Amino acid sequence: MSNNLSAPDPAELSSSVGSGSNNMGVELANERAQFLEMEEVNFTDNELVYHVRTALKSASSGDSESYDELIGVMHHRERLSPDEVAMLVTCLKALSGTVSCIDVVHHESLLSSIFGMSMWNYGPEVMDALVDLIISLAASSGKFVDSCLDMLIRNFVPPYSYLALLKQPRGLSRKDQVLSRVHSALESISHLVPLAPMRLLSLVIQRMPRQNDNETVMMTYVENMFKLESGSMGQLVGSTMLIAVVDRLLDLDLEIGWEDIVQDDSSKGIFEMELEDLEEDEEDLNDEGDELPGKHLSRNSLRGNVIAEKLDSLLVLTFEYLESCQGHGRLLEVFETLLHSFRITVLNAYKSKFAQFVMFYACALDPENCGVRFARMLVDIFVCHDHPPMTRMSAVAYLASYLSRGKFLSANYITTMLKRLVDWCLDYCNVQDGDVNPFAHRVFYAGCQAIMYVLCFRMTSIMSIPRLKSQLFLMPIETILKHKSDPLKVCLPSVVGEFLKQARAARLFTVTKTFIFDDILESELSRAFGGLERLDSFFPFDPCLLKKSDSFIRPNFIFWSMVKTTYDDDEDRDEDEEGSGDEDGEESVDGVGEDRRDRMATSFNEQDIDIEEFDYALNKMSITPKQSLMYKFGGGLEELVRMPSRIRPSTSPESL
Amino acid sequence: MEGLKVSDANLVVFLHPSKSNRVSKAVLHELSSHLFQFSEIFDGVLLAYDVDIVDRNAKLLSGIHPYIGVRLKAKLLLFSPKPNMLIEGNVVKLTPESIHVIVLGFASAVIIDEDVREEFEYRTKHGKEVYRSKAHRRHVIEVGTMVRFLVKSLDREILHICGSLEPSNTGSIHWLDQNFGELSLIDRSGTKRERENEMKMQEHAVVGGEEISLGNDQSKKSKKRRLREES
Incomplete structure (x- = not known):
């Protein structure tokens, strides 16, 4: 081609440099000096390209002296002098012009030294030249595409020696420099080689750090x-990326065994655990400090767990990413992928503990769309006979926990969802007429337990809106719960007990039979319907035990201590009659409770009050319930309240 | 352009029993998994398909999972570029050393400077890179130009094509289409008889244009015939 022809031959080249030698070998032996001089004599790019091309060609034919010199330049790694930098840049640029001469076999060592370079070790000029070379290589032949992509992917993370620097401003600016180039290079390659993203996918997944890798590397x-995911290749690779991240979250989650969280203290029942004295340790006082006792204890047992910390940071990263997606108006699109990945992995994972909070947070960010989609998907799985019973039970457990805990869900929507559950259960009752059989009716029992669990949390807020109240009263809950298969006997006694108490107070319905549970956490029957997986006591959205992620979840979360039960008011009125074991605990903190309520009211004024909160506040104004303990979230370093909850299956070891 | 063909195929797709309630969806899914990949069986890259399920009765493949064999008749659009075929693509990048082309929106192709005929020279004009023909000032290749080029080789794994602009009937399609008559007169400045022959062939092409395009043996065809086929 024309460029070739216009370039001088080697003899001319060396004489113009002034080396006084016509021998290529000698000339390149002094390469460094010469390249420096070249700049002085204004060598054109064409000439340089020709130069390197000759070196490459002679290497193919066996004369590797000049070629070896070239490789030598690539191996200058640490503390390059400005001269060395200039030299390296020149070589890289010249190589970009000669990629068509690079042969996989003959120039293996050159290729391996190019692919072995880490951009983190160099300044912007070298980075730019290197990136250009990589792009040219990838576009020049199909053989190089994978290696080039792989090289760029390896540059996602700094070399180990560099990790400590990442916390400093200098390290961060280098990080920006490298990553912006890596990603624009990937985009350029996919522009030139349209099928490259397909290869990229598998390479990114392969290179993804494992559970035991360094936390910074993984982040x-x-x-x-x-x-x-958010870049221009997002449409092609985005969903796989998200799914892989969620999978990794789940992997980490499963690494943390239940035994790491659960305190095995069989002498204490579930309620005693709730009433555990709280001793804030200093570390927590420095943080938000407003933790729940049960949680606090468990959190202690997680402290120092490296995997848990990693998972925590990764969750936070994911939450922040979701926020940025919302900022760019593409949360819904991302959410569809998350939903899909949730359905195929998390939903069926054995009692996933933390990974599901990604869904919760996404729903919290966009309750109208994501929040509604999530609940709808869960209920659809539950009512669809195509799914295996385990999946359906798991889905309804998620639904119950989600509807109960999501502060962002309106009472109206919750009622609609409840209606669907109730309708399904009623249909089931009409078709089935067996006796108590925990195994055969397990899906049905799971549905009943879900209805009761949601009502434990939401009955008051539903009752406070007349329209919803009448809807609730029209639901044939009584028919279902008094069916021959006797769900009240089979479901978790703690849930049933709390539900009955609230139902009686709200005059929703009463049972003539007396249920004496005496703080039994679970009965034989509930265990039987839950099966080996213990789905009877699975409440996936119980308070998140990971500290950093919890700060994201907390503002959108309903803790049991925040729930105003229907019997609170009654208890105020006929306190003498209603003596219950729990109240000893409550009375001792009454003062704190009132104080808390007041502050809660102020905090309501400060915030945007949604309908539900408004209802809540309204109730409070009507009768001041002495016993109702409200929980001010986001508050300072308050002393924690002892909780009078009768229902906290969440603190039961299996259900956290 | 060459390298595209429609094949009629009789296929049997074996489906997992779990897919038995959504057979047609599963069949489409299976076929789609072959899209944009070189398949030895089809001897080409599957670009599109149109499928009919022939028989509502499927054959069971006994085993632990009784796979269902569904018989299909399919029309497959295949792309199988072979060396010496003329194919077309969109120029996406120009460097002094290479021209990067994308064929049919998915296959990448590169033409290195050694395979660009000397007629073309690389220029930058107002920051815009172009390959300009020295013989025909208006024959210009720039980013966005559709070019016709010769296939040298194909990397089947990543569908990367090595191309060439050596033959004179390659280059910007727009220019070739407008000027191939003129080109033939200038380039082939051979004897009068040759020119007459060409004229005759041209007439023939006009009369029986369709039948020519069915031919396959590219290497033996005259440049002119190729041009006519393309146009």
């Missing part, structure tokens, strides 16, 4: 995955 890598 940085996942950040890059999110960058790919």
